[in-house]
Amino acid sequence: MAARKLFLLAGDGIGMEIMAEAGKLITCMNDELDLGFECEEGLVGGAAYDACGKAISEGDMRQALAADAVLFGAVGGPKWADVPYDVRPEAGLLRLRKELELFANLRPAICYPALASASSLKPELVDGLDILIVRELTGGVYFGEPKEITDLGHGNKRAVDTQVYETGEIERIAAVAFELARGRNRHVTSMEKHNVMKSGVLWREVVSAIHAVQYKDVALAHMLADAGAMQLVRAPRQFDVIVTDNLFGDLLSDVAAMLTGSLGMLPSASLGVVDSKTGSRRAMYEPVHGSAPDIAGKGLANPIAMIASLAMCLRISFGMNDEAGWLERAISAVLDDGLRTADIYSNGMQKVSTGEMGDALVTKFKQIAA
Ligand code: NAD
Numbered sequence: 001m002a003a004r005k006l007f008l009l010a011g012d013g014i015g016m017e018i019m020a021e022a023g024k025l026i027t028c029m030n031d032e033l034d035l036g037f038e039c040e041e042g043l044v045g046g047a048a049y050d051a052c053g054k055a056i057s058e059g060d061m062r063q064a065l066a067a068d069a070v071l072f073g074a075v076g077g078p079k080w081a082d083v084p085y086d087v088r089p090e091a092g093l094l095r096l097r098k099e100l101e102l103f104a105n106l107r108p109a110i111c112y113p114a115l116a117s118a119s120s121l122k123p124e125l126v127d128g129l130d131i132l133i134v135r136e137l138t139g140g141v142y143f144g145e146p147k148e149i150t151d152l153g154h155g156n157k158r159a160v161d162t163q164v165y166e167t168g169e170i171e172r173i174a175a176v177a178f179e180l181a182r183g184r185n186r187h188v189t190s191m192e193k194h195n196v197m198k199s200g201v202l203w204r205e206v207v208s209a210i211h212a213v214q215y216k217d218v219a220l221a222h223m224l225a226d227a228g229a230m231q232l233v234r235a236p237r238q239f240d241v242i243v244t245d246n247l248f249g250d251l252l253s254d255v256a257a258m259l260t261g262s263l264g265m266l267p268s269a270s271l272g273v274v275d276s277k278t279g280s281r282r283a284m285y286e287p288v289h290g291s292a293p294d295i296a297g298k299g300l301a302n303p304i305a306m307i308a309s310l311a312m313c314l315r316i317s318f319g320m321n322d323e324a325g326w327l328e329r330a331i332s333a334v335l336d337d338g339l340r341t342a343d344i345y346s347n348g349m350q351k352v353s354t355g356e357m358g359d360a361l362v363t364k365f366k367q368i369a370a
Pocket of ligand 1: 014073074075076077078090093263264265286287288289290291292293294295300301302303305343
């Protein structure tokens with residue numbers, strides 16, 4: 001069996017604590033199920049800056065490019081607030097996204113039944129929620145040119161951002177959404193604003209065209225992004241997979257995130273293009289949250305977002321649907337048992353540390369996988 005190469009970049013703050021818990025699960029999978037994961041560790045963010053004056057070293061960048069998948073913790077913190085802009089901690093994350101060409105950002109919003117009361121919506125609206133937002137990550141208004149502020153004189157300025165998409169960019173993100181929908185409930189909702197934006201007209205046209213040719217087995221609906229935001233908080237369970245551009249995806253995924261209760265629970269994946277020779281694709285998996293300097297080093301961090309990101313890695317990069325499902329069931333089971341880190345704690349539950357939550361997940365995973 002070929003080794004499965006994981007490159008672990010824990011980063012800063014709670015990044016190190018939650019990655020240690022993911023490491024326990026990987027060790028357990030190797031020991032119990034002989035999955036053959038080979039892990040290398042590198043530095044990113046402030047930790048890399050302290051070691052080599054860069055947000056990620058050239059050697060670690062090469063390792064990230066060579067790995068089957070990268071697991072990323074979180075970067076940043078007050079210690080590096082004044083470092084030069086191009087070597088600030090976040091620059092490491094941006095460089096990884098750019099050089100791995102990660103154009104598809106996947107953010108699931110899953111509401112575990114045991115946490116339905118932690119959502120800002122009524123429990124009956126979110127209980128059992130399981131939606132996936134597929135956001136285009138490398139195009140659109142964040143990158144389009146021109147992007148400038150022009151001084152018009154007399155105290156007047158003009159700011160321009162350019163929303164721009166080409167057919168191929170839309171096709172490849174739509175294909176990711178349709179492929180993923182095939183492993184779920186076979187329903188994709190595409191969101192744009194074709195009523196006021198030319199890029200929205202093209203988006204809708206291209207998504208419809210690729211659907212008609214390659215993905216007729218998946219249902220496709222179109223929705224204006226503003227109506228989509230409203231529907232996400234009105235009746236979120238109507239959605240399965242949502243595909244949208246960089247800007248709308250940024251907003252809609254944050255809305256969807258809040259439906260699930262806590263930042264400490266939210267995983268993500270970012271995918272690159274499929275290599276035509278090997279059939280594999282570069283990918284990075286990371287929790288949505290940051291390095292949480294306010295709680296770092298105190299054993300308070302919730303490791304579930306990191307471990308749910310590992311589950312996404314098993315499923316997407318290695319096709320291990322069973323193992324991913326077992327890990328997700330282990331998360332559900334520890335929550336059903338009443339175990340809570342401080343961020344999701346409520347009266348009557350059992351408060352546990354980061355390490356205790358990780359240990360409980362290992363125990364549950366072993367039981368479920370046996
Ligand atoms: P944050 O996500 O780090 O924290 C926001 C709040 O949520 C804090 O109160 C924190 O304690 C809590 N929180 C976050 N993750 C948690 C977890 N797993 N368990 C329990 N509580 C958790 O956002 P922030 O405070 O705005 O940013 C802190 C640093 O992280 C900044 O330097 C920021 O630039 C960086 N950041 C990095 C990433 C990334 O690496 N992908 C993302 C966002 C922010």
